[in-house]
Structure formats: C-alpha cells, structure tokens
Amino acid sequence: MSRQLSQAAGWVAAAAFVFVPALGMRLANEEIHVGARSQDPLAQEQRNQSAMAVILGDFRTNLGDMLFVKTETYLDSGIRYEPHIDLASLETSGEEPGQGSDSSTNSLERFESRVAPANIHTAETCTDPSHNHEHDHAADHETSVTTAHNSEDEDKHLVETIIPRPEKDFRGFVGRLQREVKPWRDPREPHQHTAGTELLPWYRLATLGDPHNVRSYMIGAWWLKTMRTPEQLAEAEKFVREGIKNNPTAFQMPLMLGYVLRARKDDAAALGAFKEAAELALKARPPGGEESARWTTYNEEDAGAACTLAVLLTRELVGPQEALDLGTRYHNAQQNLPGLEISLRRLRETIASQDAPTTSTAIENQP
Amino acid sequence: MSNAMNQAERAESPLLILLRGSMIEAMRRRGFVVLLIFMALYLGGIAVAAVVGVENPATATFLLNLGLEMAFLLALLATILTAARQIPDDMELRTVHPLLAKPLVRGQYVTGRILGAWLGGTLAFIPLFLLGWAPPVFLLPSAMAESNSSALLMQSFVLQITALGVAAAVTTMLSLIMPRGMAVIVALALMLQGHSLTGIVASRTPSETAATVARWTTNYLPNLDLLRLTTAYTDGAPALSAMSVLARLGYGAIFAAAATMLAIALFRRRPL
Numbered sequence: 001m002s003r004q005l006s007q008a009a010g011w012v013a014a015a016a017f018v019f020v021p022a023l024g025m026r027l028a029n030e031e032i033h034v035g036a037r038s039q040d041p042l043a044q045e046q047r048n049q050s051a052m053a054v055i056l057g058d059f060r061t062n063l064g065d066m067l068f069v070k071t072e073t074y075l076d077s078g079i080r081y082e083p084h085i086d087l088a089s090l091e092t093s094g095e096e097p098g099q100g101s102d103s104s105t106n107s108l109e110r111f112e113s114r115v116a117p118a119n120i121h122t123a124e125t126c127t128d129p130s131h132n133h134e135h136d137h138a139a140d141h142e143t144s145v146t147t148a149h150n151s152e153d154e155d156k157h158l159v160e161t162i163i164p165r166p167e168k169d170f171r172g173f174v175g176r177l178q179r180e181v182k183p184w185r186d187p188r189e190p191h192q193h194t195a196g197t198e199l200l201p202w203y204r205l206a207t208l209g210d211p212h213n214v215r216s217y218m219i220g221a222w223w224l225k226t227m228r229t230p231e232q233l234a235e236a237e238k239f240v241r242e243g244i245k246n247n248p249t250a251f252q253m254p255l256m257l258g259y260v261l262r263a264r265k266d267d268a269a270a271l272g273a274f275k276e277a278a279e280l281a282l283k284a285r286p287p288g289g290e291e292s293a294r295w296t297t298y299n300e301e302d303a304g305a306a307c308t309l310a311v312l313l314t315r316e317l318v319g320p321q322e323a324l325d326l327g328t329r330y331h332n333a334q335q336n337l338p339g340l341e342i343s344l345r346r347l348r349e350t351i352a353s354q355d356a357p358t359t360s361t362a363i364e365n366q367p
Numbered sequence: 368m369s370n371a372m373n374q375a376e377r378a379e380s381p382l383l384i385l386l387r388g389s390m391i392e393a394m395r396r397r398g399f400v401v402l403l404i405f406m407a408l409y410l411g412g413i414a415v416a417a418v419v420g421v422e423n424p425a426t427a428t429f430l431l432n433l434g435l436e437m438a439f440l441l442a443l444l445a446t447i448l449t450a451a452r453q454i455p456d457d458m459e460l461r462t463v464h465p466l467l468a469k470p471l472v473r474g475q476y477v478t479g480r481i482l483g484a485w486l487g488g489t490l491a492f493i494p495l496f497l498l499g500w501a502p503p504v505f506l507l508p509s510a511m512a513e514s515n516s517s518a519l520l521m522q523s524f525v526l527q528i529t530a531l532g533v534a535a536a537v538t539t540m541l542s543l544i545m546p547r548g549m550a551v552i553v554a555l556a557l558m559l560q561g562h563s564l565t566g567i568v569a570s571r572t573p574s575e576t577a578a579t580v581a582r583w584t585t586n587y588l589p590n591l592d593l594l595r596l597t598t599a600y601t602d603g604a605p606a607l608s609a610m611s612v613l614a615r616l617g618y619g620a621i622f623a624a625a626a627t628m629l630a631i632a633l634f635r636r637r638p639l
Contacts, residue, residue, distance in 0.1 A: 006474055009624070009628075013624035014625065017622075020586070020587065021587060023614060023617070023618050024593065026614075027593045027614060027618060028592075030611060207566070208563045208566040211566055242570065
C-alpha cells in the first residue's frame, strides 16, 4: 500500500515538475520591488560614501550592483579612487543645455543630446565618448596646478586614490612599493579613462546576474549605440529589448529603445518607443513629480525626456498640430514635466507663424 | 523509566529516528560553529556601527540587508555541506548497511537523510535570522523605514526555509551522481546563480522561438531568487498576496519533491 502511495506521489511530482518552468517564469515576472530603495541612485551614492560600506568592501546587495561598482575601477584603468560620484554636484555642474551639439542640428537632435539618459550621465558612465571627463574629476585640481592656487583649496576638491600619495602616506617604503606594484596614478594628474566599450562584458554580466538591473541595460545599450556600426546597433536593440522583456514597467527601457531606433534611422519605430516610454512614465510619476526615494531627479528628467521626445518626433514625422495635441495631453495628465512646456510654447509659436502668412495671403487675395 | 523510553523509541518510526540522527549529526559538525563565528563578526561590525554611528539611513538599511542575506547564505551553505556528505559518508563508512538492515526501505532512508539535512539547516537558520535581523533593527533604528512590512518579513522567513528544503533535496541527489566536493560546488552554483543560465542561453539563441525554448528548458533549474525576499523587505515593498506566497511555496515544494524522487530512484539502482 505504502509503495503504491509513494509511486503515486512520484507520478504527481513528475507531472507537476513538467510544468514548473511556466510557474517559475510567471513568478519571475511578478513585480515585488515596489520600494526599490536599493536601486535608488541617491541611496547608492550614500552607501558608496559610507565608511562602513567601504570597510565591508565590494559586498553589495546583489551581484549586478557589485559588478557596476567594478566598472568604475575598470574605467579608471584599474586605479581605485575614493568614492566620488557626487550626484548632487553633477546635477549642478553638469553640461549646459545644448553643449557639444552642432548649431546645424535641429531642436530634436539638440534635445536628444542634452537629455541623454539623465541617471547614467556620470563621469564613469558617460554616454558620449568624445566628452572629456578628465575635467569632471580633475578639473578643479588641474586648474589649481596651472594657476597655482593654494594647496588647501586644491586638496579640498581633490579625489584621492585609495592608495595614498607620498605626502599623505606614513608607510614610507611599504607605501612606495604599493604604488609601484599596484595600479596607481597621482590624483593631481588627470584621470585616464579607458574606452567605455571595454565595459560591455561587465554590463552583460550585471544584467545576467540581475535581469532587473535597468541601469546596466541602459548604459550597456548606450555604449553599443555609440559604436555606430550596424551590427552593434542591432546588438544594442536586442539588448534593450531583452531589458524591456525583463522590466516591462521600467519606462527608461523604451526610452533607450527610442534612442537606439533613432540611431538606426527607424524614426517611426522610435516614435512608438518614445510614446510607450511617455505613457509608462506618466503612470509611474507621482503627482507634480514630487521627489522621493522612489522618484528621483533622474526619474523626473527621464520622464520629461520621454514626453518631450515623443512630442518633438511627432512634430518631425506627423506635424506640429498633432505634436501640440499630444504634448497638451501629456501636460494635462501630469503638470511641470521638465522640458515639455518649452516645447509646447515653441510648437504654439510655430503653428501661429505658419497660420500668419496664410491669413495675410487670404487677406491679400480678397477682392 | 529507561524501559519506557526504549519502548517509546521502538514505537517510533524508523524514518523519524533517521531524521533525528541526521539532524543531530549535522548540528554536531564544526561547520556550524564556523557559521556562528561569521555571524559574530557581523554582530561585532553592527556593534561598532552603533557606537560610531551610521552616516545615513541608506547605509543602515544596507547593513540590515547584509545581515539577513548572510543568515540565509550561511544556512544554505550549512544545508548543502550536510546534504552532500550524508549518503556518501554512510556508504564509505558502511553505516548504511546496519541502517538498511532495519525495517527501513531505501526510499525512506533517502527521504530521512534529506529531511534531516533540511531540518538541520532550518535549525541553524532560525538563530542566524534572528541575529541578522534584531541587532541592526534595535541598534541602528534608521535601518527601518515605516514602509518595511512585517508580513513580508515573515513570508521571506518561511520561503527561505522552503529554499533550504530545495537545497537539501537537490544536493542529496547530486551527491549520488558526483563526488562530494563537486556536488557542493554544483549545488552552490545552482542555488545562487542557476537562474542566470536562463539569460545566458536565451541571449545566445538565434531566434525568438529558440530563445523561448531555451528559457523554458533552463527554467527546469531552481531559481531560489523567487524564494528570497530579503531585498524586497529592506526595499520597503509591500507583503505578497496569499496566492503569490502559495505559488512560491508550491514552486519550492515541486523542486524538492522532484529532486527527492530522483534521488530515491538513483539510490535504488545503486549497488551497495
């Protein structure tokens, strides 16, 4: 009897096991990290600056985050600097609107280059290979050296290396030995950044380790996009689509898809992606875009970018009136979206200026 | 008195006796002391943080997350180490013969060993979990936010115990087809990063159909992340619905049952 029972249990277990992948995939797609405090860029910055977190080394809440930290060291040619990604200061000293863009480019391209994913635009994760990030880290001390500012001011702004420089190292010979055998560079000299494309395998690993690591999907796709070859652009699209599949409610993913599709000259598809990103962003954005742990400045900027790009591309592909209608709908759904109001004002001006000659011609044609 | 105890022992099922033996054996191993030493180091860190002060709530939350993750990972390690050694040790030391000479069939023997490793791991997990949770919460008040859900903490606790059951069954099954050391490494890799294989294989496939097949196939590997809610808890996520918890318990139970059945089948065919 017991043998029959165990056999029956075995068959039941086998039958259930056949369908277990369906259950696993369904549960994996269930969103439970509503708070996502661990993914909040400001919380990550605070953790990175914490002495306790430094003592505990690179142990972080998940493999993806740990690999992301690794990329920083990798990008600095193996030289480890003290935590220095100060998002607040980047926010105030970041690029000026339109900086680096050609005057011949249209407003959509200028806007695109300006808003390029806000939450990844740090020195370590810069999306523009031509951008001189030696300035970002070392401008203060470069200036100090060339203009002979006093050394106190220089030290105040200097990003020190983990291995201290000779003046600050009490260890004498041991310190000198460490500086010789380990990757080290005088922190007063400009940082040497390796090509970001070398980091691509890290981002691939980070997303494999944590398929919900939206930031790694975005930066990885962006670096692929900047390589500009058809193969890499196709790979970027594939990568970001994988990210969308794993993170269907993350509005930054279709936003990035839109950027990639624009680079692939598929504007119609890019418009669809920007519109999808805008719809998701409007759903996710708290009323008025009020900042919180769940909604940061970077989310706000990306939400504004999604809506504005959808409007500007609609103007390019369909027409100003349709773009104005779309933008007005976004504006009615959520107030104070960054960048959107300026675009709407310009659209109204464009429509008014188009109407004006028509009216004057009509008057002239009157008998 | 002792006669009464002996009678009670005789009346006890051989499976229960084996289970109790496995558990005691597991708890006697030095590995458990090592786990407690690791946890003591963590507690030392928390004490220092409490005295020195933590700079911001994000770091305090990180420390709470670290404690809870450590508790599970150490218990998982204990469970895997115990499960990987039990049957191979019994066969090497030939203690399996007197055990099977009792009225105990092979299926009961394997089940008892798996349950013993699971209960041993659970008994290690309970104090580790309390040590990982209570000190940061009481010593670093900023680690907790209003949104931290006690219900989710309890759900996480129960699901992690289920995950230990999966680990015990899968490791025992692996110990029957490969050497102990290899079984430990493979089990650890499967339990901690097995699900990553899904992404790797799916991303290398040429078409969407092939990717779907690859995803389905690789999902036959257990994904313990579905049973680990520690980060969701420290992130301030709300409690899961009863249906979701039941589905997750079912997911763990299916893997544990399938691995147990496979282990029994393998052991039945094995010459002693």
